[in-house]
Amino acid sequence: MTRSADQASGSRQIAIVGAGPGGLAAAMLLAQAGCDVTVYERHNKVGGRSAAIEKDGFRFDRGPTFFLYPQVLRDIFTQCGFDLDSMITLERLDNLYDLAFENGPTLHIARDRDRLRREISKLDAGDATRLDSFFADNRRKFDRVTPVLQRAFGGVQDLLRLDLLTALPAIFPPRSVDQELLRYFRDPRTRLAFSFQSKYLGMSPYRCPGLFTILGFMEHEFGIFHPIGGTQSVVDAMHHAACALGVRFQLDEAVREVCVEKGRATGVRLDSGTVTADAVVINADFAQAMTTLVAPDARHRWTDKAIGRKKYSCSTFMMYLGIEGTFPEQAHHTVVLSSNYNQNLSEIESGHALPGRPSFYVQNAGRTDPSLAPPGHSTLYVLMPLGHLRDGGMIWCDEMIATARALILARLKEAGFGDLEPRIRFEKIITPQDWETDHDIYRGAVFNLAHTFGQMLHRRPHNRFEDIDSLYLVGGGTHPGSGLPVIFEGARISCDLLIDDLSRVSAHAPAEQRSDPRLTEFPCS
Numbered sequence: 001m002t003r004s005a006d007q008a009s010g011s012r013q014i015a016i017v018g019a020g021p022g023g024l025a026a027a028m029l030l031a032q033a034g035c036d037v038t039v040y041e042r043h044n045k046v047g048g049r050s051a052a053i054e055k056d057g058f059r060f061d062r063g064p065t066f067f068l069y070p071q072v073l074r075d076i077f078t079q080c081g082f083d084l085d086s087m088i089t090l091e092r093l094d095n096l097y098d099l100a101f102e103n104g105p106t107l108h109i110a111r112d113r114d115r116l117r118r119e120i121s122k123l124d125a126g127d128a129t130r131l132d133s134f135f136a137d138n139r140r141k142f143d144r145v146t147p148v149l150q151r152a153f154g155g156v157q158d159l160l161r162l163d164l165l166t167a168l169p170a171i172f173p174p175r176s177v178d179q180e181l182l183r184y185f186r187d188p189r190t191r192l193a194f195s196f197q198s199k200y201l202g203m204s205p206y207r208c209p210g211l212f213t214i215l216g217f218m219e220h221e222f223g224i225f226h227p228i229g230g231t232q233s234v235v236d237a238m239h240h241a242a243c244a245l246g247v248r249f250q251l252d253e254a255v256r257e258v259c260v261e262k263g264r265a266t267g268v269r270l271d272s273g274t275v276t277a278d279a280v281v282i283n284a285d286f287a288q289a290m291t292t293l294v295a296p297d298a299r300h301r302w303t304d305k306a307i308g309r310k311k312y313s314c315s316t317f318m319m320y321l322g323i324e325g326t327f328p329e330q331a332h333h334t335v336v337l338s339s340n341y342n343q344n345l346s347e348i349e350s351g352h353a354l355p356g357r358p359s360f361y362v363q364n365a366g367r368t369d370p371s372l373a374p375p376g377h378s379t380l381y382v383l384m385p386l387g388h389l390r391d392g393g394m395i396w397c398d399e400m401i402a403t404a405r406a407l408i409l410a411r412l413k414e415a416g417f418g419d420l421e422p423r424i425r426f427e428k429i430i431t432p433q434d435w436e437t438d439h440d441i442y443r444g445a446v447f448n449l450a451h452t453f454g455q456m457l458h459r460r461p462h463n464r465f466e467d468i469d470s471l472y473l474v475g476g477g478t479h480p481g482s483g484l485p486v487i488f489e490g491a492r493i494s495c496d497l498l499i500d501d502l503s504r505v506s507a508h509a510p511a512e513q514r515s516d517p518r519l520t521e522f523p524c525s
Contacts, residue, residue, distance in 0.1 A: 020048025023283030202313020202447030286477025287442035313447030322426030351387020
C-alpha cells in the first residue's frame with residue numbers, strides 16, 4: 001500500500017517519527033503552519049519517555065520530573081492559538097529540593113533568596129555571601145547564550161555570527177562546571193549544590209563544560225514546577241492541541257524505515273506499507289534511529305562507525321514504587337549525594353559495576369500532588385545514575401537487578417524513608433538494558449549524546465539533517481540538546497527550517513500552484 005500526497009488539500013505531507021515531547025511540539029508548529037501532519041508512534045500512547053506509568057491507581061512520571069522554564073512551551077502554545085495555563089496547572093515549588101549530603105547536613109534549597117543564604121551558610125558562611133555574584137554573572141551569561149540556542153547551526157559559517165562571537169567566552173570557558181563554580185564557592189559541597197544539575201545532561205560536573213552553570217541558575221531564577229497530574233498532563237495538553245490543529249496520530253504503528261531516494265527522504269515504511277511525504281521529522285533517539293531506521297548507504301557523515309565513536313551520557317536504574325502510607329516530612333524532590341561523590345562518578349563512567357555508595361534522586365510527588373496515588377498511599381520515583389551499556393560492562397541478569405534493587409532500598413532507608421519493603425504495593429524497575437530494548441535508546445544512554453565541547457552547536461547532529469535532504473531532527477540528540485525546554489526550543493528551530501525549505505520549494509512551483517492563496521497564508525502549503 002502506498003499513499004501519495006493529498007492533492008485535494010494541497011498541503012505538504014509531513015511524517016513525524018515518534019510522539020515524544022519534541023515530536024508533539026513539531027506536530028503543533030507544522031500543523032499551525034498549514035502542513036498535513038501525521039505522527040507515527042510505536043507505543044500505544046503519546047509522550048515517549050515523558051509518558052506516565054499507570055497501574056493500580058498509581059501514576060508515575062517515567063522520565064523527566066523537574067519541569068523547568070515553561071516559557072518556551074508557553075510560547076509554542078500561544079503561537080499555535082492556545083493558552084497553556086488554561087490547559088494544565090503548573091505548581092511552582094517553594095522548596096526546590098532537598099540536598100542530603102551523606103554525612104550531613106541536609107539543605108532545604110529554597111526559592112526565597114534569604115532562606116537559600118541561610119541554608120548555604122550551613123556549609124560555608126562565605127559562600128553564602130557570594131550567591132548574589134554567582135546569580136548576577138550567570139544572568140548575564142544566560143542572556144548572552146540564549147540567542148545562540150534559539151537558532152540553527154548548519155556548519156562552521158554559523159560560528160561567525162555576531163551573537164556567537166559575543167557569547168563565545170560564556171559558551172566556551174576553558175573550565176568545567178566545577179572549575180567555574182570555584183570562582184564563587186570554596187566548599188566543594190556548595191559547588192555540588194550548583195553543579196549536580198549537570199546530571200540532567202548525563203555528565204559529571206568535573207567534565208561538563210562551564211557553560212552549564214546556567215542550569216543551576218535557571219532553577220533559582222525561573223523556578224521548578226510540578227504539572228498537576230505529572231508530566232503526562234503536559235504531553236496530553238500537547239496531544240489535544242495537535243489534534244485540534246488537524247494532526248493525525250497513528251499509535252501502535254512502528255516505523256520500520258525512513259525511505260530515502262537520491263539523497264532525499266521521501267516517506268516512511270510501516271508494516272502495512274509505505275507512506276510518502278514531502279518531509280520526514282525524526283523524534284526518536286538519534287543514534288538508535290539512524291542505525292536502525294536509515295540505510296547505511298544513505299548516511300555519509302553519520303555512519304554507524306562514526307555514531308559508535310561518539311561520547312554518550314550516563315544511563316539510569318529506575319524504581320517506581322507505589323507505597324502504602326505517605327511521606328509528609330520528605331521534600332517533593334530529594335537528591336542524596338554520596339560522601340565520596342568523585343568515586344561515585346568514576347564508577348558511573350567506568351560502567352563495569354554498581355557503585356558502592358551511590359548518589360540517587362527521589363521524587364515524592366504526593367507532597368504536592370496527592371492525585372497520583374490512591375488515598376493514604378504515595379508514589380516514589382527513584383533514579384540511580386549508572387554507566388551506559390558498553391562492551392565488558394554490566395550484564396542485567398536477574399541477579400544484578402536484585403542486587404541493584406536491594407542497594408536502592410537500603411539507601412532509601414538510610415535517607416529517612418524507612419523500611420519500604422513491607423509497604424510496597426506496586427513496583428516497576430527499568431534498567432539500562434530496558435532503556436535500550438524497550439525504549440529504543442542507544443546503549444541505554446537516556447540523556448543522549450554527551451554535551452562535550454566536541455558535540456555542541458555545529459558538531460551536534462543538525463536540525464536539518466546534513467546527510468539527507470528533507471529529513472529533520474527534533475529531540476535531545478540534535479542542537480541545542482537535552483532537557484525538556486531545550487528540546488522544545490530545538491523543535492521550534494527544526495520546524496522553522498522545514499517551513500522555510502518548503503516555502504522555497506513553493507516559490508519555485510509552477511505559476512498555477514503559486515496562485516493558490518494558501519501558499520501565501522501558510523508558508524508550508
